[in-house]
Amino acid sequence: MSRFDRVEDPLPAIYTVAPIEGNASSYIDESVVSSGLSGVLILLGAVWGWVLFNRLWHRTLAVLAAPAIAAAEEKGLRLRAPGRLARLVAEGNFGSQWVRVEWRGGPFGERSKVYMGDLVETLPLICTPEALEHALRPPPSPEPAPEASSPPA
Helix, strand or coil, X not given: CCCCCCCCCCXXXXXXXXXXXXXXXXXXXXXXXXXXXHHHHHHHHHHHHHHHHHHHHHHHHHHHCHHHXXXXXXXXXEECCCCCXXXXXXXXXXXXXXXXXXXXXXXXXXXXXXXXCCEEEEEECCCCHHHHHHHCCCCCCCCCCCCCCCCCC
Protein backbone atom coordinates (compact mmCIF):
# COMPACT_ATOMS: atom_id res chain seq x y z
CA MET A 1 0.00 0.00 0.00
CA SER A 2 1.47 3.31 -1.00
CA ARG A 3 0.93 6.50 0.83
CA PHE A 4 -1.23 7.80 -2.02
CA ASP A 5 -3.80 5.04 -1.70
CA ARG A 6 -7.17 6.18 -0.51
CA VAL A 7 -7.80 5.26 3.12
CA GLU A 8 -11.32 4.96 4.42
CA ASP A 9 -12.25 8.00 6.51
CA PRO A 10 -12.71 6.98 10.19
CA LEU A 11 -15.25 9.76 10.87
CA PRO A 12 -17.55 10.00 7.87
CA ALA A 13 -20.46 11.32 9.96
CA ILE A 14 -18.59 14.57 10.62
CA TYR A 15 -18.47 15.40 6.94
CA THR A 16 -22.06 14.57 6.14
CA VAL A 17 -24.50 17.37 6.61
CA ALA A 18 -28.01 16.42 7.49
CA PRO A 19 -30.63 18.84 6.24
CA ILE A 20 -32.37 20.90 8.92
CA GLU A 21 -35.96 19.93 9.23
CA GLY A 22 -38.80 22.03 10.49
CA ASN A 23 -38.65 20.72 14.08
CA ALA A 24 -36.21 21.47 16.89
CA SER A 25 -34.91 17.91 17.16
CA SER A 26 -32.94 18.34 13.93
CA TYR A 27 -30.60 21.00 15.36
CA ILE A 28 -30.85 20.61 19.15
CA ASP A 29 -29.19 17.54 20.54
CA GLU A 30 -28.26 16.31 24.00
CA SER A 31 -24.95 18.19 24.15
CA VAL A 32 -26.65 21.53 23.45
CA VAL A 33 -29.19 20.92 26.19
CA SER A 34 -26.51 19.80 28.65
CA SER A 35 -24.40 22.88 27.92
CA GLY A 36 -27.36 25.18 28.37
CA LEU A 37 -28.40 23.57 31.64
CA SER A 38 -24.82 23.68 32.92
CA GLY A 39 -24.69 27.40 32.21
CA VAL A 40 -27.97 27.98 34.03
CA LEU A 41 -26.77 25.97 37.05
CA ILE A 42 -23.47 27.90 37.18
CA LEU A 43 -25.38 31.20 36.99
CA LEU A 44 -27.75 30.15 39.80
CA GLY A 45 -24.79 29.05 41.94
CA ALA A 46 -23.05 32.39 41.38
CA VAL A 47 -26.16 34.37 42.33
CA TRP A 48 -26.70 32.23 45.42
CA GLY A 49 -23.06 32.72 46.44
CA TRP A 50 -23.33 36.49 45.92
CA VAL A 51 -26.47 36.72 48.08
CA LEU A 52 -24.89 34.58 50.82
CA PHE A 53 -21.69 36.67 50.74
CA ASN A 54 -23.64 39.92 51.13
CA ARG A 55 -25.88 38.54 53.91
CA LEU A 56 -22.79 37.53 55.88
CA TRP A 57 -21.34 41.01 55.42
CA HIS A 58 -24.62 42.58 56.60
CA ARG A 59 -24.41 40.62 59.85
CA THR A 60 -20.69 41.26 60.30
CA LEU A 61 -21.08 45.01 59.80
CA ALA A 62 -24.11 45.13 62.11
CA VAL A 63 -22.11 43.47 64.90
CA LEU A 64 -18.91 45.46 64.43
CA ALA A 65 -20.59 48.85 64.07
CA ALA A 66 -23.54 48.37 66.45
CA PRO A 67 -22.58 51.25 68.81
CA ALA A 68 -22.05 53.65 65.90
CA ILE A 69 -25.32 52.61 64.25
CA ALA A 70 -27.19 53.18 67.51
CA ALA A 71 -25.54 56.61 67.85
CA ALA A 72 -26.54 57.47 64.27
CA GLU A 73 -30.16 56.60 65.04
CA GLU A 74 -30.01 58.76 68.18
CA LYS A 75 -28.83 61.66 66.01
CA GLY A 76 -31.91 61.30 63.80
CA LEU A 77 -30.44 59.31 60.94
CA ARG A 78 -32.69 56.55 59.64
CA LEU A 79 -31.19 53.10 59.02
CA ARG A 80 -32.34 51.68 55.70
CA ALA A 81 -33.15 48.02 55.23
CA PRO A 82 -30.16 46.03 53.93
CA GLY A 83 -30.25 45.71 50.16
CA ARG A 84 -28.40 43.51 47.71
CA LEU A 85 -25.00 45.12 48.28
CA ALA A 86 -22.65 44.44 51.19
CA ARG A 87 -23.40 47.67 53.04
CA LEU A 88 -25.58 49.22 55.73
CA VAL A 89 -26.86 52.75 55.14
CA ALA A 90 -28.09 55.43 57.55
CA GLU A 91 -29.28 58.73 56.13
CA GLY A 92 -31.17 61.82 57.08
CA ASN A 93 -30.74 65.45 58.04
CA PHE A 94 -28.02 66.29 60.53
CA GLY A 95 -28.21 69.91 61.55
CA SER A 96 -29.06 71.75 58.36
CA GLN A 97 -27.33 69.31 56.03
CA TRP A 98 -28.32 66.03 54.40
CA VAL A 99 -26.02 63.20 55.57
CA ARG A 100 -25.56 59.62 54.49
CA VAL A 101 -23.28 57.18 56.31
CA GLU A 102 -22.47 53.82 54.72
CA TRP A 103 -20.77 50.92 56.46
CA ARG A 104 -19.33 48.82 53.62
CA GLY A 105 -17.82 45.38 53.38
CA GLY A 106 -16.71 43.14 50.58
CA PRO A 107 -13.56 41.86 48.95
CA PHE A 108 -11.78 45.18 49.57
CA GLY A 109 -12.35 45.04 53.33
CA GLU A 110 -14.49 47.01 55.71
CA ARG A 111 -14.75 50.78 55.40
CA SER A 112 -17.19 53.64 55.79
CA LYS A 113 -18.28 56.35 53.42
CA VAL A 114 -19.75 59.61 54.63
CA TYR A 115 -21.72 61.85 52.27
CA MET A 116 -22.37 65.37 53.58
CA GLY A 117 -24.00 67.58 51.01
CA ASP A 118 -21.59 67.57 48.06
CA LEU A 119 -18.64 66.12 50.01
CA VAL A 120 -17.74 62.42 50.07
CA GLU A 121 -15.23 60.98 52.51
CA THR A 122 -13.98 57.38 52.74
CA LEU A 123 -12.87 56.37 56.23
CA PRO A 124 -11.91 53.22 58.11
CA LEU A 125 -14.92 51.40 59.52
CA ILE A 126 -16.80 53.64 61.96
CA CYS A 127 -17.37 51.42 65.01
CA THR A 128 -17.80 53.85 67.92
CA PRO A 129 -20.02 56.85 68.62
CA GLU A 130 -16.87 58.98 68.94
CA ALA A 131 -15.70 57.96 65.46
CA LEU A 132 -19.17 58.77 64.12
CA GLU A 133 -19.07 62.17 65.82
CA HIS A 134 -15.66 62.82 64.28
CA ALA A 135 -16.92 61.77 60.81
CA LEU A 136 -19.98 64.03 61.05
CA ARG A 137 -18.03 67.13 62.02
CA PRO A 138 -18.68 70.03 59.69
CA PRO A 139 -16.05 70.48 57.01
CA PRO A 140 -13.53 73.21 57.73
CA SER A 141 -14.32 76.50 56.08
CA PRO A 142 -11.71 77.63 53.61
CA GLU A 143 -9.43 80.27 55.07
CA PRO A 144 -8.95 83.39 53.03
CA ALA A 145 -5.56 83.71 51.43
CA PRO A 146 -3.28 86.19 53.17
CA GLU A 147 -3.08 89.49 51.39
CA ALA A 148 0.11 90.07 49.54
CA SER A 149 2.08 92.87 51.04
CA SER A 150 4.42 94.93 48.98
CA PRO A 151 8.11 94.72 49.90
CA PRO A 152 9.48 97.66 51.86
CA ALA A 153 10.90 100.39 49.68
